[in-house]
Amino acid sequence: MEKNSSCCCGAVPAMWWWLLTLLGLTLLFFLMTWTRQEAVETDLTTRSTAALKAAGMDWATVNLDKRGRDVQLTGMATSVQERDAALKIVDGVYGVRDVQSRLQTSPTLQEQTAVLAPIAAVASAPVAEQKPVVTAEPSIPEQKPAVIAEPVPSPEQQAVLNCQQQLNDAMTGKTVLFETNKSAIKRDSLALLDSLAVIISDCKTVIAGRGIQVSGHTDNVGNDVYNQTLSKQRADAVKDYLVKKGVDGTLLKSAGFGESQPIASNATEAERSQNRRITFEINPE
Structure with missing residues (x-):
């Protein structure tokens, strides 16, 4: 009696079964990765939005x-x-790798008033009837105040301004991070310092004779003397790292100001984090 073979197993070579299995595993891995990424994005969106709302910045949208x-x-x-x-x-939220800005700034009420007030005054002023005036005395042309032009920076000054702007742009939305209550630089901040080292080295000729002050600042938590010491140690650590990256050490000067120069109130953690910072300023002549 003739034996019947399976209509499927016998017809499909073993190689195709292996390919189908591999395709299924690949699809499963993709679905798991996509689900994991979606969960991470949801978590970071929630925590970043909450941090902005706590600082009274619910006008900003996280994407x-x-x-x-x-x-x-x-x-x-x-x-x-x-x-x-x-x-x-948002850059300080744990887990965030990079922050891309699509933020815009609107003119303040004072700026709008300064622009619109002259226009409103002209529009509302009555038009006086013009009558001919006969006089025997010669008319004297109205003397208009001379317009004093803004001083144009010299090529050397403009070069300094350009280098300072490059440093400012590199630091916009970023900050050098340290271990809590220590001067050890966090690994996440090394790429930022590497980019600053390149800018300073490229501007070496411009900066020579002036130098750059690397300044450390803290919030108001803790003892004044301790904060002063910690801010100086952190500025020293940044200076040492830049020198290791090839920056001429004679161009750098470190200083610590502790909590004496805040740029925000210390009422909330978000504001205190703004005050914990490192700044880079090209010294004037």
Whole structure:
């Protein structure tokens, strides 16, 4: 009696079964990875939004759609300072890898008034009837005040301004991070310092004779003397790292100011994080 073979197993070679299995595993891995990324994006969106709301910046919108751990911020800030503060807050959220700014700044009420007031005054002023005036005395032309032009910076001064702007742009929305109550630089901040080292080295000729002051600042938590010492140690650590990266040490001077020069109130953690900072300023002549 003739034996019947399976209609499927016998017809499909073993190689195709292996290929189908591999395809299924690949699809399963993709689904698991996509689900994991979606969960991370949801978590970072929630925590970043909460941090902004706690600082009174609910005008900023957090977007991580298909971005992994890279956050995009959109919204209208009332000032450049408020825009930079929002970027720093989100950059400090644990798990965020990079913050991309799509933030805009709107003119303040004072600026709008300064622009619109002259227009409103002209529009509302009555038109006086013009009558001919006969006089025997010669008329004297109206003397208009001379317009004093803004002084034009010299080529050397402009070069210094350009280098300082490069440093400012590199630091916008970013800060050098340290271990808590220590001067050890966190690994996440090394790429930022590497980019600053390149800028300083490229501007070496411009900076020579002036130098750059690396300044450390803290919040108001803790003892004044301790904060002063810690800020100086952190500035020294940044200077030492830049020198290791090839920056001429004679161009750098470190200083610590502790809590004496805050740029924000210390009422909330978000504001205190703004005051914990390192700044880079090219010294004047």
